[in-house]
Amino acid sequence: MDDIATRTTADTPTAAGPMRREFSMWSAAMLGFVFVSPIVAMYMVFGLGLAAAGPGFWWALVVVLIGQVLIGVTFGVLASRWPMAGGVYQWSRRLLGSAYGWFAGWAYMWTLLVTLTAVSYGGALFAAAAFDLDAENQKLMTFVGMVILAGAVLINVLGRVAVRIVGFLCLVAEVTGSVGIAIWLLCFHKVNSVSSLGSAVSWPPDTAFMATPFVLAVMFAGWSFLGFESASTLAEEVGQPKRDIPKAIVGSLIGVGLVVLFTCFAFLMAMPESAVNDADPVAATLTAYLPAPVFKAVMILFVIAYFATVVAISSAVSRIVWSYGRNGELPGSRHLSRLHPRINTPTTATVVTGAIGIALYLPFQSEQIYTLLVTFVTAGFFMSFGFPIVGLAISKLRGTWDPTEPTFLGRAGHVAGWLALVWVIVETVNVLWPRTGDPWVDWAPFIVTAALFVIGLVIRARLGLKETSQQTPETANA
Numbered sequence: 001m002d003d004i005a006t007r008t009t010a011d012t013p014t015a016a017g018p019m020r021r022e023f024s025m026w027s028a029a030m031l032g033f034v035f036v037s038p039i040v041a042m043y044m045v046f047g048l049g050l051a052a053a054g055p056g057f058w059w060a061l062v063v064v065l066i067g068q069v070l071i072g073v074t075f076g077v078l079a080s081r082w083p084m085a086g087g088v089y090q091w092s093r094r095l096l097g098s099a100y101g102w103f104a105g106w107a108y109m110w111t112l113l114v115t116l117t118a119v120s121y122g123g124a125l126f127a128a129a130a131f132d133l134d135a136e137n138q139k140l141m142t143f144v145g146m147v148i149l150a151g152a153v154l155i156n157v158l159g160r161v162a163v164r165i166v167g168f169l170c171l172v173a174e175v176t177g178s179v180g181i182a183i184w185l186l187c188f189h190k191v192n193s194v195s196s197l198g199s200a201v202s203w204p205p206d207t208a209f210m211a212t213p214f215v216l217a218v219m220f221a222g223w224s225f226l227g228f229e230s231a232s233t234l235a236e237e238v239g240q241p242k243r244d245i246p247k248a249i250v251g252s253l254i255g256v257g258l259v260v261l262f263t264c265f266a267f268l269m270a271m272p273e274s275a276v277n278d279a280d281p282v283a284a285t286l287t288a289y290l291p292a293p294v295f296k297a298v299m300i301l302f303v304i305a306y307f308a309t310v311v312a313i314s315s316a317v318s319r320i321v322w323s324y325g326r327n328g329e330l331p332g333s334r335h336l337s338r339l340h341p342r343i344n345t346p347t348t349a350t351v352v353t354g355a356i357g358i359a360l361y362l363p364f365q366s367e368q369i370y371t372l373l374v375t376f377v378t379a380g381f382f383m384s385f386g387f388p389i390v391g392l393a394i395s396k397l398r399g400t401w402d403p404t405e406p407t408f409l410g411r412a413g414h415v416a417g418w419l420a421l422v423w424v425i426v427e428t429v430n431v432l433w434p435r436t437g438d439p440w441v442d443w444a445p446f447i448v449t450a451a452l453f454v455i456g457l458v459i460r461a462r463l464g465l466k467e468t469s470q471q472t473p474e475t476a477n478a
Contacts (some may be wrong), residue, residue, distance in 0.1 A: 020344045021237055023160065025244035028231040030167045032252030035227035035312035037170065038178045038259040039305035043282050044122050045220045046264065050281055053217035055196040055268045058261070060217035061224055065257040067423035068225040071385055072253045073416040076246030076408035078388055079232050083241030086323030087232035088388055095391035095401075099460070099467040102329060104387030105320060106456045107449075111380030112317035115227075116310060116357030118377050120149040123306030129283055130299035146358050148303075152310035153354030156318060159343035160237075163315060170308030177301035178259050181286075182266035189270040189289050197268065210433050219378075219430045224260060226381045227309075228253035230316035246408035317353045322346035329465060375431070379445040382428040393421050 049057035078091040088108045093101020124144035128135035135141060155162045209215060231248035235241040238248075267285055275284035286295055325336030325346075332352075340347045395401040396414075407413055434442035 018236060021239045023234050023237045025238065025240070025248050027164060027167075028234045028238055028245060028248035029252045029255075030164075030171070031234060031312050031315060032228045032231035032248055033174075033256055034167050034170045034308045035230040035316065036225060036252065036256040037305050037309040037312075038174055038256050038263060039302055040119060040122065040309045041224040041256060042178075042260045042264050043126075043302065044119075045223045046267070047279065047281050049217050049220040050276070052220060053213035055192070055271075056198055056214065057217045057221070058197050058264055058268060060214060060221040061261055061264060063218055064221040064427070065225055065253075065261070067420075067427060068228070068253060069250065069257070070416050070420040070423055071389065072228055072250045073409060073413055074389055074392065074420040075229050075232060076249050077413040077417060078392065079235060079245040079249060080242050080408040081405065083232075083235040083238075083245050084323070085233055085236045085319045087229055087235070087320070088384055089320060089323060091388040092391050095388060095395045097467055098465070100387070100391065102460065102465065103453070103456055104384065104391075105324060106452065107380065107387065108384035109317060109320050109324070110452055111377060111384050112313055112320065113353060113356050114360060114380060115377045116149055116152075116313050116317065116353070117145070117360045119306060119313060120145040120152070120310050120357070121361075123148045123303055123310065126299050126302040126306060130296050130303055142361050146361060148307055149310055149314075149354060149357050152307060152314045153350055155311050156314045156345070156350045156354075157347050159340075159345055163311060166308050166311050170305055173301040173304040173308070174259070177298060177305060178263045181298065182263040185266045185270035185285075185289070191272060192269050194269070210430070211435055215430060216435075218427070219433075222378045222382065222427055222431055225253060225257060226378065227313070227316075228256070229385075230312060233316045233319040314350060314354060314357075318346050318350040321349040321353055325349065329463065331459065331463070375441060376445050376448065379428070379431045382424055382431055383449070386424045386428060389417065389421050389424050392417050 046057075049060065053060065075087070075091075079087070082091055082094055084090040086105060089101055089105025091101075092104035095101075121141065124141045125135055127133065127144050127148070128141065133140060133144065155166050204212070228249055231252055232245055234248075235245050238244050267282060270289070271281060271285045272288050275281045275288060278284035283299075286298060290298065321330065321336055322339075324330040325333040325338075327333075328337075330336055336346070336349045336352065338348050339345060392401065396403075396417075403414075409416070432445055436442055
């Protein structure tokens with residue numbers, strides 16, 4: 001068994017021993033796959049991307065997938081050196097010190113918490129189509145979203161076996177609801193030409209670069225491949241983490257990416273003209289070709305996929321919080337770091353994060369809730385990704401990264417790290433660029449980020465947390 005890196009004093013568990021290694025590489029990859037979810041990845045932004053750039057939105061997905069693979073490989077490099085629960089948080093603190101890592105994890109943790117709310121709300125919209133609910137009733141959709149989120153928390157509280165079962169059900173739903181429907185659409189309902197995919201490459205006159213269709217499409221497509229790094233949160237529950245976690249991270253991303261590209265292509269080729277300007281072009285396309293009972297069955301498959309994604313997000317964020325608690329770096333760490341005595345999972349952290357996710361429905365209530373959540377989550381992920389990627393680049397420039405230690409993909413992995421740095425900066429700027437004209441949507445990510453930073457400073461001061469130096473070549477594995 002491949003032991004995790006030896007912990008420093010700050011990493012010593014405060015209330016429980018290590019978690020059991022009951023997950024395999026496939027389990028970790030399944031968590032990453034379920035978190036991203038081809039159904040969730042495509043359908044949550046398909047309408048937004050189509051409205052921004054037309055069918056050429058498909059090429060934006062290709063660009064984003066390539067950029068995300070660069071990030072995935074870079075995370076694989078870091079996971080092969082420090083395979084620990086906490087991922088972004090643990091890697092960043094070992095690259096540039098405990099304070100830097102604390103804020104990296106703080107940003108990532110809140111991004112995941114808001115994602116819990118965003119995805120469960122998206123699942124509520126598909127539940128409305130499946131069970132004839134009023135999707136325009138915001139209070140009803142909020143309630144359904146809360147029920148989905150609470151159910152996901154319950155699955156995680158029940159333990160790893162329940163999580164694996166839900167993951168398997170999601171895979172069945174994904175194959176049927178994505179690949180199966182895509183093949184059926186291409187075989188029997190193809191009505192559009194492949195040449196229509198070129199619609200996003202034009203640059204309309206008198207249009208600023210950041211407002212061109214393709215740049216907008218890349219911004220929306222940024223949502224589609226987020227969450228693959230969640231496989232790293234299971235590093236201390238996998239038998240051979242240095243070998244298996246990098247493969248799980250990259251493998252789950254590529255798997256989801258290929259399914260999303262294929263499914264999106266099929267819908268674009270089969271989408272009737274009447275569905276192009278519909279508020280939900282996916283549902284409109286399926287309604288045009290499917291009998292009502294079959295359509296409702298497909299919607300139920302979509303709800304299953306969304307539910308499984310919320311389960312995966314709950315698993316990931318609970319382990320981030322548990323990792324913080326183990327280090328004594330959050331209020332209530334003594335409780336947050338506890339593992340259930342029988343199933344050996346962080347149940348307290350799971351319940352607490354679920355409760356916060358439900359509570360987040362309140363401040364996000366607005367007519368633009370859907371766009372606001374997608375924008376904030378996408379920006380949050382890319383900013384969180386930036387912490388370890390920038391930290392790795394600085395560590396290399398300072399000479400505190402030991403290049404002699406074998407890591408994932410060797411030299412190619414380190415080249416990917418520099419390319420990932422460029423990509424994460426470009427896409428973060430693209431996602432955060434104020435372009436809607438609605439101050440609530442344009443500036444909310446900045447306001448919330450500033451507020452969280454101030455809250456973080458207050459928490460660190462109250463806990464009396466002090467900075468420790470960044471890693472040196474001699475202590476890189478400590």
